[in-house]
Amino acid sequence: MKFLDQAKIYLKAGDGGNGALSFRHEKYLEFGGPDGGNGGRGGSIVFEAVPNLNTLIDFRYQQHFKAQRGKSGAGKCMTGAKGEDLIIKVPVGTEIVAEDGETVLADMIVPGQRFLAAKGGNGGRGNDFFKSSTNQAPRYAEEGEPGEEMWVWLRLKLIADAGLVGLPNAGKSTLLAAVTKARPKIADYPFTTLHPNLGVAMTDGQEILLADIPGLIEGASEGAGLGFKFLRHVDRCSVIIHLVDGTQEDVANAYKTIRKELENYSPLLAKKPEIVALNKCDSLLPEEAEAKKEALSKASGKKVFAISGFAGIGLTPLLRETASFIHREKKISLPDDESGADEENRKENIDKENKE
Numbered sequence: 001m002k003f004l005d006q007a008k009i010y011l012k013a014g015d016g017g018n019g020a021l022s023f024r025h026e027k028y029l030e031f032g033g034p035d036g037g038n039g040g041r042g043g044s045i046v047f048e049a050v051p052n053l054n055t056l057i058d059f060r061y062q063q064h065f066k067a068q069r070g071k072s073g074a075g076k077c078m079t080g081a082k083g084e085d086l087i088i089k090v091p092v093g094t095e096i097v098a099e100d101g102e103t104v105l106a107d108m109i110v111p112g113q114r115f116l117a118a119k120g121g122n123g124g125r126g127n128d129f130f131k132s133s134t135n136q137a138p139r140y141a142e143e144g145e146p147g148e149e150m151w152v153w154l155r156l157k158l159i160a161d162a163g164l165v166g167l168p169n170a171g172k173s174t175l176l177a178a179v180t181k182a183r184p185k186i187a188d189y190p191f192t193t194l195h196p197n198l199g200v201a202m203t204d205g206q207e208i209l210l211a212d213i214p215g216l217i218e219g220a221s222e223g224a225g226l227g228f229k230f231l232r233h234v235d236r237c238s239v240i241i242h243l244v245d246g247t248q249e250d251v252a253n254a255y256k257t258i259r260k261e262l263e264n265y266s267p268l269l270a271k272k273p274e275i276v277a278l279n280k281c282d283s284l285l286p287e288e289a290e291a292k293k294e295a296l297s298k299a300s301g302k303k304v305f306a307i308s309g310f311a312g313i314g315l316t317p318l319l320r321e322t323a324s325f326i327h328r329e330k331k332i333s334l335p336d337d338e339s340g341a342d343e344e345n346r347k348e349n350i351d352k353e354n355k356e
């Protein structure tokens with residue numbers, strides 16, 4: 001399945017049904033009168049987050065979504081049927097953004113969460129509604145109100161615990177394949193990874209969801225290479241794993257290049273907890289690996305893990321450090337009295353807020 005993380009779609013809620021203009025005519029009944037019923041309400045468009053989707057590829061083949069129109073009223077004061085709501089299923093982690101590309105209407109982060117995007121129009125009132133002592137035979141009825149319509153952007157941000165970033169060929173895909181069952185494309189040329197990949201790693205009984213982000217190069221913030229459009233997938237991560245290719249001459253400069261691009265993209269992202277790893281150490285002599293590790297530690301100001309995704313060297317300490325960061329960040333993000341809150345209650349609260 002092809003990965004797609006952004007799509008623009010058109011929404012049109014159902015129009016309300018027209019009110020009926022009708023008069024009662026029955027044999028043997030002395031009194032007639034208006035009996036036109038009201039039109040039915042148009043169907044609304046609702047987004048629902050589902051956990052079994054991980055791409056927006058379906059919206060490449062269908063960009064227009066229209067809910068059902070309400071039925072018109074009829075004689076004998078019969079109200080028209082309501083139009084059915086249209087439920088659009090999106091992956092968990094999808095942002096629904098207004099046409100301006102900036103205003104976030106909803107952030108679908110909980111499985112089962114719903115968001116009312118476009119409300120159906122009210123049905124028109126039939127002439128029976130307008131009868132009174134001074135107007136006993138009204139000869140008019142209302143048309144149904146039009147449903148809301150709009151263009152919206154769908155932007156998917158993968159929900160992962162840790163994101164792998166680094167220059168092209170830093171070994172991110174190799175590391176992902178080494179610690180998870182994911183099988184990303186691996187080759188010895190730049191930009192092998194063209195879209196994010198996900199995998200689940202296990203350490204000490206704890207699951208870690210890893211996201212492999214396509215490589216960045218200098219000038220990515222200005223559109224060079226693949227740009228930084230995929231960095232939105234790191235926004236939700238608890239920690240960044242920064243891989244540096246140990247076979248490069250200047251590992252300190254390689255680290256600073258990526259840090260600069262992260263800061264240009266988002267100062268908040270640049271402040272996320274970071275784990276630095278010197279990769280491909282199996283290709284270095286011990287003294288060479290130690291010198292580059294020291295240079296990288298000096299440039300980053302952090303502890304550096306010497307690893308090799310290909311040879312499986314140093315992966316367990318790296319995963320344990322990642323797990324400790326994730327546990328720490330999740331504990332900070334949840335207040336003590338909410339850390340054990342029931343997931344169903346959270347979903348109900350979010351749905352309630354959307355309705356209001």
